[in-house]
Amino acid sequence: MSVLVFADTRGAKVxxxxxxxxxxxxxxxxxxGSTVTLATxxxxxxxxxxxxxxxxxxxxxxxxxxxSQQLTRFVAEVAGKESAKWILFSHDDTGKAVAxxxxxxxxxxxxxGATTLPNEQGLIKRNxxxxxxxxxxxxxxxxxxxxxxxxxxxVEAAQGSATVEExxxxxxxxxxxxxxxxHAGEGIxxxxxxxxxxxxxxxxxxxxxxxxxxxxxxxxxATACSRPVADMGWRPHHEHVGQTGVAIRPNLYIAIGISxxxxxxxxxxxxxVIAVINSDAEAPFFKAADYGIVGDAQxxxxxLIEAAKxxxxxx
Amino acid sequence: MKILVxxxxxxxxxxxxxxxxxxxxxDATGVQFIVNPYDEWYALVRGLELKEAQGGTVTTITVGGxxxxxxxxxxxxxxxxxxxxxxxxxxxxxxVAVQVAAFAKDKGFDxxxxxxxxxxxxxxxxxxxxxxxxxxxxxxxxxxxxVANGTATAERDVRGDxxxxxxxxxxxxxxxxxxxxxxxxxxxxxxAARTKPLQVVSGTACETLSTSVKFELPPPxxxxxxxxxxxxxxxxxxxxxxxxxx
Numbered sequence: 006m007s008v009l010v011f012a013d014t015r016g017a018k019v020x021x022x023x024x025x026x027x028x029x030x031x032x033x034x035x036x037x038g039s040t041v042t043l044a045t046x047x048x049x050x051x052x053x054x055x056x057x058x059x060x061x062x063x064x065x066x067x068x069x070x071x072x073s074q075q076l077t078r079f080v081a082e083v084a085g086k087e088s089a090k091w092i093l094f095s096h097d098d099t100g101k102a103v104a105x106x107x108x109x110x111x112x113x114x115x116x117x118g119a120t121t122l123p124n125e126q127g128l129i130k131r132n133x134x135x136x137x138x139x140x141x142x143x144x145x146x147x148x149x150x151x152x153x154x155x156x157x158x159x160v161e162a163a164q165g166s167a168t169v170e171e172x173x174x175x176x177x178x179x180x181x182x183x184x185x186x187x188h189a190g191e192g193i194x195x196x197x198x199x200x201x202x203x204x205x206x207x208x209x210x211x212x213x214x215x216x217x218x219x220x221x222x223x224x225x226x227a228t229a230c231s232r233p234v235a236d237m238g239w240r241p242h243h244e245h246v247g248q249t250g251v252a253i254r255p256n257l258y259i260a261i262g263i264s265x266x267x268x269x270x271x272x273x274x275x276x277x278v279i280a281v282i283n284s285d286a287e288a289p290f291f292k293a294a295d296y297g298i299v300g301d302a303q304x305x306x307x308x309l310i311e312a313a314k315x316x317x318x319x320x
Numbered sequence: 321m322k323i324l325v326x327x328x329x330x331x332x333x334x335x336x337x338x339x340x341x342x343x344x345x346x347d348a349t350g351v352q353f354i355v356n357p358y359d360e361w362y363a364l365v366r367g368l369e370l371k372e373a374q375g376g377t378v379t380t381i382t383v384g385g386x387x388x389x390x391x392x393x394x395x396x397x398x399x400x401x402x403x404x405x406x407x408x409x410x411x412x413x414x415x416v417a418v419q420v421a422a423f424a425k426d427k428g429f430d431x432x433x434x435x436x437x438x439x440x441x442x443x444x445x446x447x448x449x450x451x452x453x454x455x456x457x458x459x460x461x462x463x464x465x466x467v468a469n470g471t472a473t474a475e476r477d478v479r480g481d482x483x484x485x486x487x488x489x490x491x492x493x494x495x496x497x498x499x500x501x502x503x504x505x506x507x508x509x510x511x512a513a514r515t516k517p518l519q520v521v522s523g524t525a526c527e528t529l530s531t532s533v534k535f536e537l538p539p540p541x542x543x544x545x546x547x548x549x550x551x552x553x554x555x556x557x558x559x560x561x562x563x564x565x566x
Contacts, residue, residue, distance in 0.1 A: 016479075020479075072457070073457070073458045073460070077452065096444075098461055098477075098478045101444045101448070102458055102460040103448070105413070105417075105444070105447075105449045105452070106449065106451065106452040108445075108449070109414060109417060109448075109449040109452040109453055112527070114412075114529035114530035115413070115414070115445060117444060117445050118443065118444075131442075133441055133532070133535065134331070134440055134442075135442060136538075137337040137537075138536065138537050139535065139536050139538065140532040140534070140535050141533050141534050141535075141536075142531070142532055143533045145529055145530060146529050146530075180457035180491070181457050181459055181485050181487040182486050182487070183483055183484070184473070184484045184485065184486050186482070187481060187484070188480075192480075193480070194479055194481075195480070196480075200565070235497075242463065243463070243497075243498070245497055248333050249358065249361065250497050251497075257559060268333045268334070278565045280555060291544050291546075292541070292544070294541075294544045295541075295542070295563065296547060296555055296558060297544045297545070297546045297547070298548075298555060300552065301549075304549065305549055309553065309555060312554075312557065313556050313566075315553075315556075316557070316566070
């Protein structure tokens with residue numbers, strides 16, 4: 006019996022959410038007296054994999070791109086072989102495609118976007134109504150599939166000494182193939198950012214974004230925007246955070262010139278700390294904020310940049 | 321091209337969120353319901369654009385009781401050709417997927433489009449589960465979608481990059497921001513929607529794999545700490561020393 010984790014180990018550096026999922030798995034395994042097996046794919050070096058906090062790593066090296074059908078066959082087969090009672094994913098772009106497929110294939114109940122470990126009754130919490138409420142979910146099946154919402158639990162990384170096995174089964178041909186990958190920009194990708202600096206209509210025009218970007222750079226933050234700003238073409242669509250754009254949950258969200266419509270709040274209400282800068286003291290966003298400044302963006306931003314530079318120089 | 325679009329009936333984006341029956345049931349009293357924005361703005365409109373350019377049909381499918389029919393008519397008013405309602409109260413995302421797959425399995429749809437998630441359950445489960453139950457490939461979180469010569473080409477935002485992927489039809493695609501622009505139904509569309517076919521089919525038996533046992537609202541936010549604009553730099557200091565987030 007084991008706790009099975011599926012995670013992406015491709016790329017130069019193992020993503021933070023892989024460590025989060027492994028931490029989650031370790032806690033469940035400790036409680037149930039079982040072991041952790043990591044199922045992964047791609048070309049990660051064996052010594053990099055064995056250093057992860059798992060008892061065993063099974064890697065399908067024949068898979069390069071993430072075709073959800075191939076990954077589902079792989080995870081379902083490994084889950085069977087390892088008699089996994091828990092199959093854990095990160096609720097990221099790969100996990101969102103594969104976890105529900107695995108659950109449907111195995112007829113296992115799924116908690117999509119879990120934010121907590123199981124409580125004493127075995128219930129797991131997740132966000133519903135776009136973060137405006139939470140639900141406690143009971144999984145009724147013996148095999149449970151959980152995808153963990155990124156940035157929900159702190160990483161407790163132990164040094165591992167996992168045995169690494171190469172998977173050699175036949176997973177069929179990929180139907181979805183990657184033709185090209187374009188790097189979207191130099192900045193930090195929004196879904197992975199721990200700090201996000203975001204601008205709204207109060208920025209008054211795309212030509213005024215320079216100071217906002219400079220502040221983001223000083224804070225090692227990603228940039229984002231509100232829906233009107235993306236719709237008017239001031240900023241690219243992939244920067245739109247909100248109920249109909251991207252939902253984020255960074256440690257810090259700084260909203261500049263955004264009034265805080267309920268649809269916008271739904272995309273950012275998982276942020277741990279929210280700072281709001283708006284020239285309108287009545288802006289609804291102040292009610293959802295931890296820190297607030299009533300002031301014009303173009304006058305406040307230089308002061309923030311100066312303070313951030315000073316802080317960076319001191320540390 | 322035969323296109324199926326999954327349409328979910330959800331509380332309006334501005335609806336008050338409250339629960340009844342000891343926090344076990346969503347309180348829909350006085351709540352306006354809408355077409356799930358991801359289903360409407362991105363999946364449905366892109367489906368219509370593809371049909372308009374290449375010919376074919378756009379059918380919508382909704383799993384739910386008769387109360388969902390005004391929402392279904394809205395999708396018809398925007399331009400879908402016909403609609404299906406599976407008459408049952410789904411217990412979880414898997415149940416919805418089972419109902420959709422049971423209807424779609426022998427209908428020969430080339431393309432099944434879903435919004436990337438619903439704004440009430442936010443599970444992102446139904447699209448990939450339908451794909452699995454129909455043994456179809458799946459492209460998640462597509463921001464662009466085109467079809468030519470029996471092959472779909474899509475763009476996805478992944479890990480800060482834009483990935484261009486290809487897949488032969490038939491397949492399931494989950495649709496995100498960027499794929500299409502919202503369409504407001506015109507009077508002709510609204511009139512036509514009244515007489516477009518809305519077929520009601522019975523649900524199929526489905527074992528309940530998970531349940532939301534109870535709901536809770538987030539704890540109220542503490543009062544905001546205001547900083548004078550003249551002393552704005554203080555914010556950075558507080559974020560460092562007090563909130564400890566930078």
